Amino acid sequence: MNTRNVGLRTFSLRRRVTLMVILVVGVALLAMAFAVQTAFQLQSARELDRKVEAKLAQLDRVVKVRILHPTDFSAKYSSNGVTVVVRRPDRKLFNYNGEVDSIAELGGRVQLEKPVGFGYSVILLTDSPEPAQNRLRNVLLLVGLGTLGLTVIVLVVSIRLALRPLEVMAGLSRSIALGDRGRRLAPIRTNTELGRTAVAFDQMLDALEGAEAHARASEQQTRRFVADAAHELRTPLAGVQAAAETLVRLGPGAQQDDVERMQVMMVREARRATRLVEDLLALAQIDAGLELRFEAVHLLGLVESEVERLSLLAPSLDVEVSGDDPVVAGDPLRLGQVVGNLLDNARRHASAEGVVHVRVTRYPQHVELVVLDNGPGVPAAERERIFSRLVRLDTARTTGKAGAGLGLSIAKGIARAHGGDLACVEPPAGHRGAAFRLVLPVTTAQDLPTAPIPAVTP
Amino acid sequence: MTRVAAVFQRLFSLSPENGPVSEPARVLVIEDAETIRIAVLAALADAGYAVAGHPDGATLEEELQQFRPDLVVLDVMLPGRDGFALLEVVRRRSEAGVVLLTARDAVSDRLRGLHGGADDYVVKPFELEELVARIGAVLRRLRRVPSVVQVGDLVIDADSGVVLRGSEQIEVTATELRLLGYLAAQRGRVVSKTQILTGVWGYDDYDPNLVEVHVSALRRKLEAYGPRLLQTVRGLGYVLRADES
Numbered sequence: 001m002n003t004r005n006v007g008l009r010t011f012s013l014r015r016r017v018t019l020m021v022i023l024v025v026g027v028a029l030l031a032m033a034f035a036v037q038t039a040f041q042l043q044s045a046r047e048l049d050r051k052v053e054a055k056l057a058q059l060d061r062v063v064k065v066r067i068l069h070p071t072d073f074s075a076k077y078s079s080n081g082v083t084v085v086v087r088r089p090d091r092k093l094f095n096y097n098g099e100v101d102s103i104a105e106l107g108g109r110v111q112l113e114k115p116v117g118f119g120y121s122v123i124l125l126t127d128s129p130e131p132a133q134n135r136l137r138n139v140l141l142l143v144g145l146g147t148l149g150l151t152v153i154v155l156v157v158s159i160r161l162a163l164r165p166l167e168v169m170a171g172l173s174r175s176i177a178l179g180d181r182g183r184r185l186a187p188i189r190t191n192t193e194l195g196r197t198a199v200a201f202d203q204m205l206d207a208l209e210g211a212e213a214h215a216r217a218s219e220q221q222t223r224r225f226v227a228d229a230a231h232e233l234r235t236p237l238a239g240v241q242a243a244a245e246t247l248v249r250l251g252p253g254a255q256q257d258d259v260e261r262m263q264v265m266m267v268r269e270a271r272r273a274t275r276l277v278e279d280l281l282a283l284a285q286i287d288a289g290l291e292l293r294f295e296a297v298h299l300l301g302l303v304e305s306e307v308e309r310l311s312l313l314a315p316s317l318d319v320e321v322s323g324d325d326p327v328v329a330g331d332p333l334r335l336g337q338v339v340g341n342l343l344d345n346a347r348r349h350a351s352a353e354g355v356v357h358v359r360v361t362r363y364p365q366h367v368e369l370v371v372l373d374n375g376p377g378v379p380a381a382e383r384e385r386i387f388s389r390l391v392r393l394d395t396a397r398t399t400g401k402a403g404a405g406l407g408l409s410i411a412k413g414i415a416r417a418h419g420g421d422l423a424c425v426e427p428p429a430g431h432r433g434a435a436f437r438l439v440l441p442v443t444t445a446q447d448l449p450t451a452p453i454p455a456v457t458p
Numbered sequence: 459m460t461r462v463a464a465v466f467q468r469l470f471s472l473s474p475e476n477g478p479v480s481e482p483a484r485v486l487v488i489e490d491a492e493t494i495r496i497a498v499l500a501a502l503a504d505a506g507y508a509v510a511g512h513p514d515g516a517t518l519e520e521e522l523q524q525f526r527p528d529l530v531v532l533d534v535m536l537p538g539r540d541g542f543a544l545l546e547v548v549r550r551r552s553e554a555g556v557v558l559l560t561a562r563d564a565v566s567d568r569l570r571g572l573h574g575g576a577d578d579y580v581v582k583p584f585e586l587e588e589l590v591a592r593i594g595a596v597l598r599r600l601r602r603v604p605s606v607v608q609v610g611d612l613v614i615d616a617d618s619g620v621v622l623r624g625s626e627q628i629e630v631t632a633t634e635l636r637l638l639g640y641l642a643a644q645r646g647r648v649v650s651k652t653q654i655l656t657g658v659w660g661y662d663d664y665d666p667n668l669v670e671v672h673v674s675a676l677r678r679k680l681e682a683y684g685p686r687l688l689q690t691v692r693g694l695g696y697v698l699r700a701d702e703s
Contacts, residue, residue, distance in 0.1 A: 242586055261492060
């Protein structure tokens with residue numbers, strides 16, 4: 001088989017999507033953290049400014065009223081993130097806890113130093129913004145990483161769930177490849193991407209398995225036919241061989257009787273083999289498509305000439321022909337073969353004082369030809385099977401009158417090539433023999449083709 | 459001379475009730491299909507058996523007494539009494555082996571035959587060679603086939619390849635032994651060159667000169683110790699026969 005490759009790019013869907021989402025979420029988180037941080041800084045700076053201004057305004061009002069002890073002063077006015085440090089004229093520094101050695105040891109940020117008279121000045125210290133900012137950064141980092149981690153987990157799980165149908169498809173493909181035919185995905189929803197893929201997949205399987213089953217069936221049929229044909233051919237050939245060998249063995253002292261019997265057997269078996277080969281060729285031709293030369297055929301006339309031929313073979317057989325004489329479009333040689341095979345079959349199975357009825361009837365839509373013998377008949381269960389190739393019914397129907405069983409298959413093939421059909425039917429009331437009904441399409445004069453109609457393969 | 463001694467021992471010690479050992483085994487064929495019967499009889503005669511045939515079992519009892527077969531080939535599907543009924547008769551009235559010809563490839567038929575005392579069966583359609591081989595096997599099992607054949611003062615043991623004329627051993631080639639074995643199996647019966655050719659060399663070679671060359675070589679060796687045994691029958695062929703005169 002010719003294989004053309006698409007060269008499908010098969011990156012890992014899961015890894016690619018995960019990476020992309022991590023990248024996007026990470027960038028988004030970073031940007032958010034940066035924005036929050038900046039806003040916080042701006043906000044806290046503005047807040048401090050406001051606090052310092054408010055403190056200054058407060059101090060402006062109070063300093064002029066009374067001077068407390070520096071420690072008390074600091075304690076009273078330090079609040080709300082602003083520490084008031086008092087510098088005495090002796091340059092000593094006090095905060096709400098008492099004297100301090102230097103500003104530096106208090107931490108915080110010096111916003112301004114303002115003299116308040118009498119050599120005193122106040123220094124406004126605000127808490128350093130770093131710890132708060134650090135806390136914020138830590139929180140942001142933690143939340144960000146947490147979000148990222150959660151995203152990854154959710155993503156991996158949901159991608160796995162989302163891709164599970166693909167795994168199912170892959171698993172099904174593998175099991176089908178290993179010979180487990182007949183299974184299908186049968187998606188619940190067909191309007192999704194995976195649903196459509198699954199439907200396409202199932203359709204492909206239907207097509208492949210249908211073709212495979214068909215090929216296998218016809219191959220099997222061919223094989224069985226070849227085996228049957230070989231088996232059927234072996235019998236007459238073995239007969240010829242046995243007769244010939246016996247002739248040699250009988251030698252010079254043989255009885256003339258025995259010798260002649262063997263010679264007759266050789267001829268008979270050889271003729272049987274020849275007829276079988278001819279029938280097999282005819283069947284092969286029907287299979288390949290018969291080339292029919294259509295012309296107007298008078299069916300009753302055709303039957304009568306076949307009956308005449310039959311009367312030479314079986315003078316004791318009583319054949320009665322009756323009915324209309326319709327004209328059908330057909331290949332006279334092939335239709336003659338059909339009628340001949342039916343009559344042959346009837347002759348073989350009719351009883352000793354054989355009677356065969358042939359009746360031709362013209363109906364509005366079709367023409368019917370029924371051949372009825374007075375033999376043992378065909379059981380209803382076998383009526384389909386007798387048209388299979390090389391089938392012989394067991395016991396009485398064929399004992400001693402070996403037909404290869406191809407005549408009926410050939411007749412049916414020809415009937416179908418004519419657009420008609422051949423079937424073994426229930427004999428009419430009062431009869432117990434086998435009844436065969438040939439149906440052909442009815443033809444009027446203007447229907448008759450001038451050129452051969454292309455053959456129909458049955 | 460131990461091999462020769464063995465041949466003599468076999469020649470004189472086997473189954474006294476069946477008469478002289480060098481007598482060929484006797485096979486009766488009961489088969490209604492004439493062509494099959496003729497073919498089977500011809501093949502058995504060719505293999506060296508004394509044969510008789512009948513289309514039915516009507517005269518079976520008489521044949522068992524008069525023809526005294528060592529083996530009976532019975533078709534199962536027969537007019538009148540069928541093969542199974544005849545099998546019982548053979549079993550009751552004689553020691554003969556029985557080979558059945560069963561038309562149907564039905565296990566029940568074969569089992570019925572074997573349970574009824576048949577020694578073997580062949581399913582139709584059969585190869586003649588197979589039937590002859592199976593008959594030979596049954597006869598050997600029943601010890602009714604002499605491997606030693608005597609014609610006049612000539613003794614042939616095809617199994618050990620020993621050929622004696624009187625008390626003298628004759629050295630023969632493998633082909634000559636086969637030719638002599640074939641002629642000995644057909645002893646007393648005229649066989650044509652073609653029959654010898656197909657019987658000894660098969661159907662694939664066809665050179666009548668083979669027969670003449672080997673026959674004259676064999677004659678030279680045999681006639682070194684006595685009168686002619688391998689006779690020419692003008693226009694017909696040859697026969698291995700001890701002249702009584």
